Amino acid sequence: MAKRVFLNLDLCCGCKSCAAACAYGHHLQSLLGHSQLKAAELPLHCLHCDQPACAAACPNEAMKKMADETVQRSQYRCVGCRSCSVACPFGVIQPDLAKHITPKCDLCLDRLAEGEIPRCVATCTSGALSFAEVDEQIADRNKNLISVRMLANFVGRRR
Amino acid sequence: MVADNLKVKSENSKIRNSLCLFCSLGCGVSLRDEGKALAYAQDNPVNKGALCPRGHYNLELVNHPGRLAEPQIGKRKVSWEEALTFIKQELQPFRKDEVGCLVSCLLSNEAALAVARTAQALGVKNVLTAGAAADLEAYEGNKWTVPGAELASLDHLEKSEALLIIGDILSRSPVLSRRINQVKYGKRGNQIVVIDPNQTRTTWFATDHLACRPGTEPVVLAALAGALPAEEAAAICGIAAAKLEQTAAAFRTAASGTVIYVPQSKRPRNDLGVYYVKKLAAASPNKKYLVYYLFGNTLGVNTVIDREIPDHPTYHELLGKIERGEIKSLLLFGEDISAGHEELQKKFRMLKFVVYAGYFESESPAIYDNSIILPLASQFEGGGSYVLADGSLAACEPIVPAAGSVPLEKICGLLADCKPGRNDARECVGQGPVTKAKAEAEAEGEVRAVRAAEQGPVKPITYFGNNQLVGNFFWFQVNKNG
Incomplete structure (x- = not known):
């Protein structure tokens, strides 16, 4: 099974250095969106699904499931219709309306080619992001699924 | 299974390590391809390859298109010879006490020493470090010695069972969050107490958040250290006296602990805060303290300047002199503190001549008209040694070829000839009679002004x-x- 980026909500401090690293690796355009909640500034990573809804919705085959099991977007085929952003069930594709582009995580292919981990994981200040096999993560899913800290903060605010 | 054409990149890339100076934590920055890209080399014990968003700007220090490579007069590019003759000529009419000198806290210890020696050679006494005002205040407090207070190392911080954090440390140095997480989740029963009026990123991780009134952090610290009765402190800071006593007792009885102080600009009396932090650390066994400054080498540069020029003015004294017109010319080394600071820019408009050695063109329009800008080498091109927040000395070597920029030690050597001195004919370089005539002309002008x-x-x-x-x-x- 392939490796993916995972987020541990309990550790993330919301410093957004993952987005900064992404920008410096991709010609100053960050491919990584952040949630807009004030209580939790979390990075929204592309999950590179098995059956990607974005690829199914794309009218021009700009989004594609590649042979290495990642979902990649072609800059040249994209017509900017934003169907992928609507179709994505996790809301991780956030189009940049000012620049007329639809950035999407490419899992730092150039770093993977050199045997390194993606930039966002390498630069994570708190150790919240990890690059691991999917099977391992599913085994201890209970550890990462729900964030006690986030829940406590959220409940505490509403009380 | 990735494309083969991407693998070509890696063959010529060589990773070289240096230091980040954007805060005093001292993270390692590793660059590859001669500074074209960041390599997150995971061998540094401080940050293990991690960088905060601010740390990524180190890449722009190396290869930004706006980086200075030649001296400039205003916006006109000139040669080094022309620049030096211009400085000589322009500094000539000023007296020695009309010239001030500001050293940035981003510079190395060697550079600070060179500036101090140059200032002594020129006869300039208005030498000061230019850092964040809150940091300078905190450094003043750091001078008050408390027996038994020790600076904590990062290992001690990671292993301590009680943390007391004053201010928003995770906004200033997010790289520390790995260690704070270690304290939070490493062992059951560890406590993290944050003293801050606001809900911040740091308070997300707190087991206890003491939300005092804004600006009353020194009072809370005094109460925790036992210097102030809890009831009096409670009336000022708005936290219940029982809560203060309970927090103090919990911190005192913990097996090991660290107090982290973050100087902040809108908080009054940062010096008192640092003093009580030291007292708190000295009060019980196995407790240490840390002060995180905004600029990397605040401790080192301040120590050097204090030692070399003991009677230098304070920050506010120097600004007052500029405002009253007593200082007419300024030598800025490392950074222009008036950039993005409107009140300072108003004061800097009083200046008649500014020499500014920096990495980029100054953002402040105040110093453009009659100023000369010299290209300065950063830590990647010049190297040097730096004193970090935990008191350790870090050295870095030049890892990138300098494209025209010059280390501050060399600039100081060139400036040593450019002596100010209006009335002292012996100290003027080769222009004795001219300056005499000039002085007479000026005296005439004064008489005319009096008549007018x-x-x-x-x-x-x-x-x-x-x-x-x-x-x-x-x-x-x-x-x-x-």
């Missing part, structure tokens, strides 16, 4: 005959009596 003052204010007229429209443009003004 006796006759009352002179109303300026303009070529256009309309004072209100073009009165601001002084070059159109013609004095009736002059």
Whole structure:
């Protein structure tokens, strides 16, 4: 099974250095969106699904499931219709309306080619992001699924 | 299974390590391809390859297109010879006490020493470190010695069972969050107490958040250290006295602990805060303290300047002198503190001549008119040694070829000839009689000014005959009596 980026909500401090690293690796355009909640500034990573809804919705085959099991977007085929952003069930594709582009995580292919981990994981200040096999993560899913800290903060605010 | 053409990149890439100076944590920055890209090399014990968003700007220090490579007069690029003759000529009319000197806290210890020696050679006494005002205040507090207070190492911080954090440390140094997480989740029963009026990123991780009134952090610390009765402190800071006593007792009885202080600009009396932090650390066994400054080498540069020039003015004294017109010329080394600071820019408009050695063109329009800008080498091109927040000494080597920029030690060596001195003919370089004539002319001008003052204010007229429209443009003004 392939490796993916995972987020541990309990550790993330919301410093957004993952987005900064992404920008410096991709010609100053960050491919990584952040949630807009004030209580939790979390990075929204592309999950590179098995059956990607974005690829199914794309009218021009700009989004594609590649042979290495990642979902990649072609800059040249994209017509900017934003169907992928609507179709994505996790809301991780956030189009940049000012620049007329639809950035999407490419899992730092150039770093993977050199045997390194993606930039966002390498630069994570708190150790919240990890690059691991999917099977391992599913085994201890209970550890990462729900964030006690986030829940406590959220409940505490509403009380 | 990735494309083969991407693998070509890695063959010529060599990773070289240096230091980040954007805060005093001292993270390692590793660059590859001669500074074209960041390599997150995971061998540094401080950050393990991690960088905060601010740390990524180190890449732009190396290869930003706006990086200075030649000296500039205003916006005109000139050669080094022309620049030096210009500085000599412009510094000549000033007396020694009319020249000030500001050293940035981003520079290395060697650079600070070179500046101090140059200032002594030039006879300039108004030498000061230019950092964040809150940091300088905290450094003043750091001078008060408390027996038994020790600086904590990062290992001690990671292993301590109680953390007391004053201010928003995770906004300033997010790289520390790995260690704070270690304290939070490493062992059951560890406590993290945050003293801050606001809900911040740091308070997300707190087991206890003491939300005091804004600006009363030194009072809370005094109460925790036992210097102030809890009831009095409670009336000022708005936290219940029982809560303060309970927190103090919990911190005192913990097996090991660290107090982290973050100086912040809108908080009054950062010096008192640092003093009580030291007292708190000294009060019980196995407790240590850390102060995180905004600029990397605040401790080192301040120590060097204090040792070399003991009677230097304070920050506010120097600004007062500039405002009153007692300092007419300024040598800025490392950074322009007036950039993005409107009140300072108003004061800096009083200056007649500014020498600015920096990485980029200054953002402040105040110093552009008659200033000279010298390209300065960063830590990647010049290297040097730095004193970090935990008291350790870190050295870095030059890892990138300097494209025109020059280390500050060399600039200081060149400036040593450019002595100010209006009335002392012996110290003027080769221009004795000229300056004498100049002095006479100036004396005449003063007499004329006194006479003019006796006759009352002179109303300026303009070529256009309309004072209100073009009165601001002084070059159109013609004095009736002059």
